[in-house]
Amino acid sequence: MTAEVTRSNPPAVRAPTGYTHAIQITGDYRRLIISGQVGMAVDGSVPATGDGQIAQAFANLRAVLTANGMTVGNIVKTTAFLTDRELLAAYRQARGAVFGDHAPASTLLFVAGLADPRWMVEIEAEAVA
Numbered sequence: 001m002t003a004e005v006t007r008s009n010p011p012a013v014r015a016p017t018g019y020t021h022a023i024q025i026t027g028d029y030r031r032l033i034i035s036g037q038v039g040m041a042v043d044g045s046v047p048a049t050g051d052g053q054i055a056q057a058f059a060n061l062r063a064v065l066t067a068n069g070m071t072v073g074n075i076v077k078t079t080a081f082l083t084d085r086e087l088l089a090a091y092r093q094a095r096g097a098v099f100g101d102h103a104p105a106s107t108l109l110f111v112a113g114l115a116d117p118r119w120m121v122e123i124e125a126e127a128v129a
Contacts, residue, residue: 004026006026007022008022009021014040014043024068030129031127031128032065037057037061038116039054039055039119046119053121075125076126076128079108079124080095080109081114082109
């Protein structure tokens with residue numbers, strides 16, 4: 001099998017610096033590897049609240065999926081990073097609203113900080129079609 005690798009940076013998500021938002025591997029199937037999505041809007045604004053950042057991170061994740069012809073139903077693995085344990089309930093609620101009955105493999109980590117000190121959440125994913 002010959003695999004083809006395509007990189008994409010959807011215009012609906014803030015342009016990355018030094019990385020790619022998604023890498024798609026095609027062959028007998030398509031595998032999409034999505035870089036960590038944070039609570040930053042296209043214009044660079046960052047919500048002040050954890051709830052707002054979680055919502056924006058999931059919106060960014062959906063935008064990357066949509067730009068690559070996939071939906072959350074294609075996600076097979078997520079890894080989420082939270083900087084505050086107080087955000088756990090909000091994250092779980094938002095995750096449930098986004099995924100519904102779809103239950104991909106997942107990992108959740110609490111970390112001391114992310115690349116920008118304003119960021120409270122980062123969500124990365126892998127999807128297959």
